[in-house]
Amino acid sequence: MYSILKPLFFLFDPEKIHHFTFRMLRILFSLGLGGIFRGLYKPKAKGLEKEIFGLRFPNPIGLAAGFDKDGLLNGEWENLGFGFVEMGTVTPLPQEGNPKKRLFRLPKDRALINRMGFNNKGVNHLVERLKKAKRRNIIIGGNIGKNKITPNENATDDYVKCFEALFPYVDYFVVNVSSPNTPGLRELQEKEPLQKLLQTLQELNQAKPAPKPLLLKIAPDLTEGQLEDIVEIVTAVKLDGLVATNTTISREGLQTPKNEVEAIGMGGLSGAPLTARSREVVAWLAQKTEGKLPIIGVGGVMTPADAQALLQAGAWLVQIYSGFVYGGPGTAKRMCRGLRTKNNPN
Numbered sequence: 530m531y532s533i534l535k536p537l538f539f540l541f542d543p544e545k546i547h548h549f550t551f552r553m554l555r556i557l558f559s560l561g562l563g564g565i566f567r568g569l570y571k572p573k574a575k576g577l578e579k580e581i582f583g584l585r586f587p588n589p590i591g592l593a594a595g596f597d598k599d600g601l602l603n604g605e606w607e608n609l610g611f612g613f614v615e616m617g618t619v620t621p622l623p624q625e626g627n628p629k630k631r632l633f634r635l636p637k638d639r640a641l642i643n644r645m646g647f648n649n650k651g652v653n654h655l656v657e658r659l660k661k662a663k664r665r666n667i668i669i670g671g672n673i674g675k676n677k678i679t680p681n682e683n684a685t686d687d688y689v690k691c692f693e694a695l696f697p698y699v700d701y702f703v704v705n706v707s708s709p710n711t712p713g714l715r716e717l718q719e720k721e722p723l724q725k726l727l728q729t730l731q732e733l734n735q736a737k738p739a740p741k742p743l744l745l746k747i748a749p750d751l752t753e754g755q756l757e758d759i760v761e762i763v764t765a766v767k768l769d770g771l772v773a774t775n776t777t778i779s780r781e782g783l784q785t786p787k788n789e790v791e792a793i794g795m796g797g798l799s800g801a802p803l804t805a806r807s808r809e810v811v812a813w814l815a816q817k818t819e820g821k822l823p824i825i826g827v828g829g830v831m832t833p834a835d836a837q838a839l840l841q842a843g844a845w846l847v848q849i850y851s852g853f854v855y856g857g858p859g860t861a862k863r864m865c866r867g868l869r870t871k872n873n874p875n
Contacts, residue, residue: 534857543634558605558608567608569858570861582823583742584700587607587612589840590861591612594615594617594703594705594746598617598619600616604663604665606667607667610861612861613668617705618674618705618708619652619655619691620651620673621687624648624649624676625648626646631645635785635790637784640783640799641798642796643796643797643799644794647674668700670699670702671691673705674706685725685726688730689733696741701742701743702742702743703745704730704744705775707746709777709795718755723759727763727768731743742769743769745772747759747772748777749773749775769823771814772825772827773810773825773827774827775828777798777803783802801829803829804830804835807827807839808826811844815842820843824843824845826843827849829851830847830849831855831856832864836864837867840868849864
């Protein structure tokens with residue numbers, strides 16, 4: 530079905546189609562049709578469950594942050610086959626994000642470019658959505674960031690506000706300092722400010738009666754020296770894991786004509802062009818941490834083979850975004866089926 534609808538969807542603005550699809554799904558689920566989707570798209574769980582951070586993941590395929598920023602579907606993502614979903618990136622105050630048009634398809638490359646800029650309705654709105662959500666057999670993460678108007682020297686305050694507000698309602702946290710679409714945000718990946726931010730959050734976390742897993746999301750554009758710093762900080766702060774990687778600012782190796790890419794302008798590139806780099810970063814991190822640090826691999830996971838390769842490189846779980854846009858509602862199920870076939874050929 531999606532193979533028929535996709536050419537039609539791709540005739541329209543990507544962001545408008547995104548919102549249209551959400552509206553349709555919300556209507557269908559509100560009519561009690563989730564069971565139909567579940568029957569079509571939910572994978573068989575046997576052999577795919579994973580216990581990580583003390584959490585039981587029904588399957589290792591998750592929906593990456595940025596797709597459901599405001600928790601509009603929440604646990605309903607289980608009906609589309611996902612084992613976990615990451616809400617956000619959310620900020621303390623609502624913000625519009627960058628001016629439109631800000632989301633672009635590169636079909637020749639099976640890629641997207643976005644410069645959304647943390648557009649979201651604010652952490653309080655997400656909290657209210659999560660309060661009302663029906664919890665299903667799916668893990669929900671909270672991806673937290675800072676408002677654009679907040680200077681970097683005060684960034685920790687924004688992350689703390691989001692952390693405290695979301696704490697009762699999510700299963701794990703991801704600290705996002707790696708989006709290329711908020712001015713100056715990636716400067717927080719530098720060693721001194723990053724260690725200060727993570728140490729503050731971890732101290733708050735550990736003071737709770739039942740701390741939540743705390744992870745850091747990193748960019749694919751870090752140098753080996755910067756990755757060394759990341760591993761050192763993660764070890765010192767005793768983070769629970771890493772999410773590797775966010776979108777890239779690179780435009781190398783694209784099939785889309787250069788003039789078309791230049792006309793789009795700034796933004797983070799995701800999709801198939803990121804496949805090799807995300808796998809390389811995951812493999813490097815896994816080797817450096819001797820496979821002991823949980824890594825959620827994300828970036829260029831377009832096919833079941835991509836998911837399998839990322840897990841073999843050292844990821845413990847996998848997230849998709851562009852792969853879902855290009856592959857449609859059956860993507861998670863296909864990936865799970867591919868993993869089951871690979872691991873259980875009989």
